[in-house]
Amino acid sequence: MVPVLLFPLLFLGPAVAQETQDGLYSLTYYSIGISRPNEGFPSFQATGYLNDQAFLHYDSESEKAEPLGPWKHVKGMVDWEEVSKTQKARGDFFLKNLKDIMDLYKDTGNHTMQEKYGCKIRNNNYCGAFWTIAYDGQDYIKFDTEIPAWIPLQPKALNTKVKWETEGSVWRAKSSLEEECTQKLQKYLQYSRTFLDRQDPPSVSVTSHGDLGHIRILRCLAYNFYPRPISVYWTQAGNVVETESWGEGSLSENGTYQAWVVIKIPSSDRGPYSCHVQHSSLAQPLAVLWNERQ
Numbered sequence: 001m002v003p004v005l006l007f008p009l010l011f012l013g014p015a016v017a018q019e020t021q022d023g024l025y026s027l028t029y030y031s032i033g034i035s036r037p038n039e040g041f042p043s044f045q046a047t048g049y050l051n052d053q054a055f056l057h058y059d060s061e062s063e064k065a066e067p068l069g070p071w072k073h074v075k076g077m078v079d080w081e082e083v084s085k086t087q088k089a090r091g092d093f094f095l096k097n098l099k100d101i102m103d104l105y106k107d108t109g110n111h112t113m114q115e116k117y118g119c120k121i122r123n124n125n126y127c128g129a130f131w132t133i134a135y136d137g138q139d140y141i142k143f144d145t146e147i148p149a150w151i152p153l154q155p156k157a158l159n160t161k162v163k164w165e166t167e168g169s170v171w172r173a174k175s176s177l178e179e180e181c182t183q184k185l186q187k188y189l190q191y192s193r194t195f196l197d198r199q200d201p202p203s204v205s206v207t208s209h210g211d212l213g214h215i216r217i218l219r220c221l222a223y224n225f226y227p228r229p230i231s232v233y234w235t236q237a238g239n240v241v242e243t244e245s246w247g248e249g250s251l252s253e254n255g256t257y258q259a260w261v262v263i264k265i266p267s268s269d270r271g272p273y274s275c276h277v278q279h280s281s282l283a284q285p286l287a288v289l290w291n292e293r294q
């Protein structure tokens, strides 16, 4: 008999764990500009991330850059006055660019521009960068550091490419990504490794719901773990059981993840079934047993 195993193992984002162990770190800024924000809402906001953790937020209402999460207690990593000033200048420039793009489309009213900007280092050396701009949720233009050049991602973006390149932004953009961003990331890492290299082992809970007549639902939840990659699956008598559904939570307030895996079994089945959890924080996989008495 050949068992049908659609999702025999669940590996949620395995790349990231490998990467942190290889010494891969990233600094990313997500920014958004809105041409007509609602009353009291900022027209420009930026959030800075080290790997998957937000550490900085700026908005044009407060005109202040502020630390987030555990970085509230870090001294000396960021000159907050200076970053507030540079973010304010960046916000003004960002909204001017949004206006220019709206003019190209002859758009009026409420429109948005979003940006993802950042760099990566491996073993403390630059190993890649990204800079993409979207208009009304659609990719508009991106920067290629190799050529180097702005690459239009929509026909109208060719105008923007020509304008920015004529203004001489290409070498500035390249050095901003490859040098300034990288140096900043190297500096920030000296203050942040304890948060980024953290290994919080998962807690595991197993629940059963028998309210579907002849079907029983077994749910295995792993929670309070970091980093994100994890593998969760059910077995019966040593064989992997096909997963019915699964999900994962986003990074919680206190900087941990959760993930769950659900299987369906006949109500008459007394088990036992085992939920297995593998995570980089664990020397050995965890196994939690379920049988009908639970």
Ligand SMILES: *[C@@H]1O[C@H](CO)[C@@H](O)[C@H](O)[C@H]1NC(C)=O
Residues within 6 Å of the ligand: 034, 036, 037, 038, 110, 111, 112
């Ligand atoms: C403009 O769009 C943004 C983002 O979609 C939204 O948050 C904001 O409320 C809108 N402004 C108005 C005046 O509707």
Ligand SMILES: *[C@@H]1O[C@H](CO)[C@@H](O)[C@H](O)[C@H]1NC(C)=O
Residues within 6 Å of the ligand: 200, 224, 254, 256
């Ligand atoms: C995270 O928060 C939950 C409750 O929201 C708590 O049970 C848990 O212990 C916290 N985890 C860590 C690692 O602080």
